[in-house]
Amino acid sequence: RKEVEQDPGPFNVPEGATVAFNCTYSNSASQSFFWYRQDCRKEPKLLMSVYSSGNEDGRFTAQLNRASQYISLLIRDSKLSDSATYLCVVTPSGTYKYIFGTGTRLKVLA
Amino acid sequence: DAGVIQSPRHEVTEMGQEVTLRCKPISGHDYLFWYRQTMMRGLELLIYFNNNVPIDDSGMPEDRFSAKMPNASFSTLKIQPSEPRDSAVYFCASRLRENQPQHFGDGTRLSIL
Numbered sequence: 001r002k003e004v005e006q007d008p009g010p011f012n013v014p015e016g017a018t019v020a021f022n023c024t025y026s027n028s029a030s031q032s033f034f035w036y037r038q039d040c041r042k043e044p045k046l047l048m049s050v051y052s053s054g055n056e057d058g059r060f061t062a063q064l065n066r067a068s069q070y071i072s073l074l075i076r077d078s079k080l081s082d083s084a085t086y087l088c089v090v091t092p093s094g095t096y097k098y099i100f101g102t103g104t105r106l107k108v109l110a
Numbered sequence: 111d112a113g114v115i116q117s118p119r120h121e122v123t124e125m126g127q128e129v130t131l132r133c134k135p136i137s138g139h140d141y142l143f144w145y146r147q148t149m150m151r152g153l154e155l156l157i158y159f160n161n162n163v164p165i166d167d168s169g170m171p172e173d174r175f176s177a178k179m180p181n182a183s184f185s186t187l188k189i190q191p192s193e194p195r196d197s198a199v200y201f202c203a204s205r206l207r208e209n210q211p212q213h214f215g216d217g218t219r220l221s222i223l
Binding site: 043049091095099100101102103 | 153
């Protein structure tokens with residue numbers, strides 16, 4: 001089983017739709033969680049950190065479920081510019097290195 | 111503010127040649143990471159440094175790969191000899207301290223013919 005797993009997609013959604021991605025992780029002692037966004041042929045960029053109580057940044061909401069070992073990303077009122085690959089990142093306990101998921105590809109259609 | 115700076119942006123070379131990738135982290139960041147990204151394997155951590163000291167090199171594929179960080183503002187990743195299967199995008203990232211997010215450079219797109 002991979003340490004971090006994501007549905008690769010693609011998720012094709014119309015503009016204005018709400019879309020959600022999940023990411024599961026295998027190490028129950030993982031300590032830090034992030035969502036990164038990567039555009040085609042570009043570097044990954046931090047979208048948001050994921051906090052235990054859940055957190056929101058504009059149209060984006062991130063949640064952590066430690067009992068079921070997954071994190072989620074919800075995008076409301078999706079825009080064409082949201083089209084990208086979304087990477088889930090987990091930091092195992094006792095290390096400071098990132099474990100990346102393989103990414104979920106989102107296409108927002110006009 | 112200057113971000114993480116990598117060079118070259120693109121490198122095309124023949125197999126067997128030595129390849130050197132360079133990275134300048136964000137000033138003041140204590141951690142530096144080297145990653146490789148391919149379609150098949152996604153983003154893989156190769157090695158990371160803390161205060162210029164290599165901490166974990168378990169992701170380095172084999173002895174052909176080596177990385178150094180002679181000072182806080184410069185790191186290199188060297189492949190010698192290079193092989194076609196080394197073709198990938200290589201990213202460098204830096205982080206201020208533990209539990210802080212990493213910031214990535216633009217990457218080096220490497221093609222080994």
